[in-house]
Amino acid sequence: MNDNQRHAEKKAKIKAARDRMMAEKTDEKGLVIVHTGAGKGKSSSGFGMILRCIAHGMPCAVVQFIKGAWDTGERRLLTSHFGDLCQFHAMGEGFTWETQDRDRDIAAARAGWAKAKELIRDPAIRMVLLDEINIALRYEYLDLDEVLAFLRDEKPAMTHVVLTGRNARPDLIEAADLVTEMAAVKHPFRAGIKAQPGVEF
Amino acid sequence: MNDNQRHAEKKAKIKAARDRMMAEKTDEKGLVIVHTGAGKGKSSSGFGMILRCIAHGMPCAVVQFIKGAWDTGERRLLTSHFGDLCQFHAMGEGFTWETQDRDRDIAAARAGWAKAKELIRDPAIRMVLLDEINIALRYEYLDLDEVLAFLRDEKPAMTHVVLTGRNARPDLIEAADLVTEMAAVKHPFRAGIKAQPGVEF
Incomplete structure (x- = not known):
């Protein structure tokens, strides 16, 4: 049996198992x-x-909880090309370290969550991305128990909800179906490289 | 000093440090x-x-080394809407466990790498995504030393190259500027949920 035959046999077994x-x-x-x-x-x-949702013709929506000054590219692109399939709502006032007004941050986070609930309740919308909501949950600008109860009791069965941001609360991780931790193995900021278009924004 | 003032002071310090x-x-x-x-x-x-690159009007390209049967949505969308800014090349024959012909896999990987070099050498192209190339490197369908030497010596200084796929080779991690490890904390396949449009493909 040559190399190629051995390889074929091994791959056939893997494929059958898969x-x-x-x-x-x-x-x-x-x-x-x-x-x-x-x-x-x-x-x-x-x-x-x-x-991917847009590619499949699935209506979807994005609520951006923490709006960076530099984070508008995707929004402009998505709304100008795919506004019929994807709604975009930017609710935040800037990264939390940019504002110095806690009350305003809380009001923005709560307005974002009110909009998120409206979007999630609409069964025609198949995926709702709650971008950076973990920051608002971590600072307790939003009530975690209310968010978890809503996702458990009011989210339509077939709707996907994606919650992003560092420091996800443990109870949210426990309640989620699919959790990925993006770990920084190496980052060029440490080598004096600044944030660049296409990479960071 | 009330809560909001304390918050403002703390945030002002964080902002100044940042x-x-x-x-x-x-x-x-x-x-x-x-x-x-x-x-x-x-x-x-x-x-x-x-x-993001497309949003900034930066020409870019994708070479897909391992073509899944189900992975065509983004390609169709990108080429139909943004074909003037983003080139898309699917070189693989399917996930490696789908084929049982090692020689054909190697030929496909090498054709992909030849196309990748051509795209990276073009200084007008600002980002080249080599999707799933880590699989081809892991199985030694491509020569790692040749890939590393090319990235070091021939990549134009301002071009970003993104290499994806599990089991990145240690020497590639060593040579890279920015490395992120996506760790699976929880996955719904384990709970009997199948791959779904918008999420997996």
Whole structure:
């Protein structure tokens, strides 16, 4: 038996095992998805999933809880090209370290959550991305128990909700179906490289 | 001093420290970016960065090394709407466990790498996403030393190259500027939920 035959045999076994595994997974349901961790990619993979929904013709929505001064590119692009499929709502006033008014931050977070509930309740909307909501939950600008109760009791069964931001609260991780931690292995800020278009914003 | 004043003072200090930190970061350079780990979001955050480039009007390109049967949505969307800014090349034959022909997999990976070099050498292209190339490197379908030497010696200084896929080789992590590990904290496949549009594809 040559190398290529051995390889073919091994791969055939892996494929058979994988086909068996995937055949057992038959359920569909709307997922509560969390992207957390100190690394990059929490928001951008959320936007990547929104892109996938758009590609499938699935109506979707984004609520941005913490609006950075530099974070408007995706919004402009999504609304100008796909405004019929994807709603975009920027509720925050800037990164939390940019504002010095806690009351205003709380009001912005609560307005964002009110909009989020309205979007999630609409069963026509198949995915709602709550970008950086974990920051608002961490600072207790929003009540975690209320958010968890809403996701459990009022989210339509087939709707996906994606919650991003570092320091996700443990009870949210416990309640979620799919949790990914983006861990920073290496970051160029440490080497004096500034934030650059396409990468950070 | 009330709660809001204390909050404002604390936030002003954080903002000042952050402004000082960011002022020290003045360099721009093309980055070698790696997304690895067993969790979700490696490819979707790569596509999210491509979306950011498009939003900034930066020409970019995607080479997909491992073509899944179900992974065509983003490609269709990107090429139909943004084909003038983003080139898309799907070189793989399917996930590696789907094919049983090692020679064909190697030929596909090498064709992908030849296309990748051509795209990276073009200084007009600002970001090249090499999606799932880590799989081809892990199976040694591509020569790691050749890839690293090319990125070091021939990549234009301002071009970003994003390499995704689990099991990134240690020497690639060592050579990269920005590395994120997507760790799977919780995955719904384990609960019998199948891959769903918008989330997995």
